[in-house]
Amino acid sequence: MxxxxxxxxxxxxxxxxxxxxxxxxxxxxxxxxxxxxxxxxxxxxxxxxxxxxxxxxxxxxxxxxxxxxxxxxxxxxxxxxxxxxxxxxxxxxxxxxxxxxxxxxxxxxxxxxxxxxxxxxxxxxxxxxxxxxxxxxxxxxxxxxxxxxxxxxxxxxxxxxVQDRFVPGSPPKALRDRLAFGPGPILLAVGRLSASERYKGHEQVFSALPVLREKFPTLVYAVAGGGDDRAYLEQRARVLAGDSAVRFLGFVPDEDLLGLYHLADLYVMPSTQEGFGIVYLEAAACGLRVVGGVGGGSADAVPDERVGVLVDPSDRATLVAAIAGQLALGKADPAAVEPYxxxxxxxxxxxxxxxxxxxxxxxxxxx
CATH class of the missing domain: 3.40.50.2000 (Glycogen Phosphorylase B;)
Structure with missing residues (x-):
């Protein structure tokens, strides 16, 4: 029946x-x-x-x-x-x-x-x-x-x-040319920019960027997504990181999202209250290592060192070390997310x- x-x-x-x-x-x-x-x-x-x-x-x-x-x-x-x-x-x-x-x-x-x-x-x-x-x-x-x-x-x-379309690959040339990030490295975060979701850790990353740029002078933090908190976050980015370290991309359509993952060097969103964190899986499935936040359900989406690391975003020194360390390790192992x-x-x-x-x-x- x-x-x-x-x-x-x-x-x-x-x-x-x-x-x-x-x-x-x-x-x-x-x-x-x-x-x-x-x-x-x-x-x-x-x-x-x-x-x-x-x-x-x-x-x-x-x-x-x-x-x-x-x-x-x-x-x-x-x-x-x-x-x-x-x-x-x-x-x-x-x-x-x-x-x-x-x-x-x-x-x-x-x-x-x-x-x-x-x-x-x-x-x-x-x-x-x-x-x-x-x-x-x-x-x-x-x-x-x-x-x-x-x-x-x-x-x-x-x-x-994680959807089957998220796999490693090369970024489309048209997307690379349009975004013109420069030599990088490129840090990426994807998600809604909501005043009720400031736990995602954008401001903590902004405050870490000046220290990171001492080692990576052309590093860029690309923030994809729209929402009611964008103007506030843009202002905080200027205050904490300067005028050129952060790029706000707005809403990214599905047809560009895969290419954006392929274009980036590291996914950085040290959120402390994710129910799960599907974006971590999408990034890792595309070969991007992940720096997430301790708390909530992120430990399921970042299961081990093949994917990345979870940190307390309020500890700036630890966050800086995690970002630099994950950049040095190169790509994530997409096999780690196959169970998802x-x-x-x-x-x-x-x-x-x-x-x-x-x-x-x-x-x-x-x-």
Missing amino acids: TARMLALVSDCYGMGGGIARYNQDLVEGLAEGGAQILVLPRHGRTDGIVLPAGIRQEPPVFNRLWYSLKSLWIGWRQGPFDVVFCGHVYMAPIAWAVARLIGAHYWLQTHGTDVWEQRPALRRRAIEAADLVTAVSRGTRHILLGWVDLPPDRVRVIPDT RRTHFAAAARRLLARLVDQRRRMRGAE
Whole structure:
């Protein structure tokens, strides 16, 4: 019998960002195993997108009340469903209610700060009611188990996956000429520039650049991404690093991102609160060594010295030494990130779904 799953998510197809990509990888991996999945998103339309076989996505519902009502209606009228999947903790109460209404198992996904910081009582109860909780990293799992009452074997880790297109290669000449970084070395960071995410460590890198440029006079720190904090970070870069050490690239489209990884010499983003850090994997898969930050789930994305090193970004001397040391070591070993490729991710997700479905059917058989 084919497993049927209702996926209640913030976003999936028709949206960018790490959570949307995670949800796409998850539902596609499950559908490849034969599951039938109905996705109900808060954001993102599928106009012009051909969805994989076994997956259907409803139009988005922006209003929270209407989303809750539609979730209940779909669960009741378009079932039966074996599993209700909840793609974000803030939606956990409605996912729990839908699962109870229709007698389905309830699978909750956690990412990082969604379970590190906000702990209202109803959300806690909705987390503890889950039949299965998956986390993107061991760090997220550890923090979650520190404040919720859940058996440890009910909380599993399925890390982010790195897309197959991220492999070593040479940068396109057109991109090299357009960016005109000079002789380098080129340090790179990719991600949203948000005032709520200053833990990513950009300012600490800025403060380290004058010392690094004593050894590498033409070193450049390329910061890719846009957001509400760009103007502040540009001002801080001028104050801490001078006028020529930092280049803000703005939003980089997907067609240029791979070439940008190939163009850089080292990935530097000493973030202390990453739920996982997919950009670390992308960089390493392209052959870039990584300097990340201690804290959160980064230890999963930078698993050993073949990929890079994690440092405390508040210790400038250690950060400077780590950047210089990693530059001296050359390229990362892309084989280190092979366990994070999509095939492994999909296989792990299918095993967990099969276990949930089997539990539900055994329970129904015993009734």
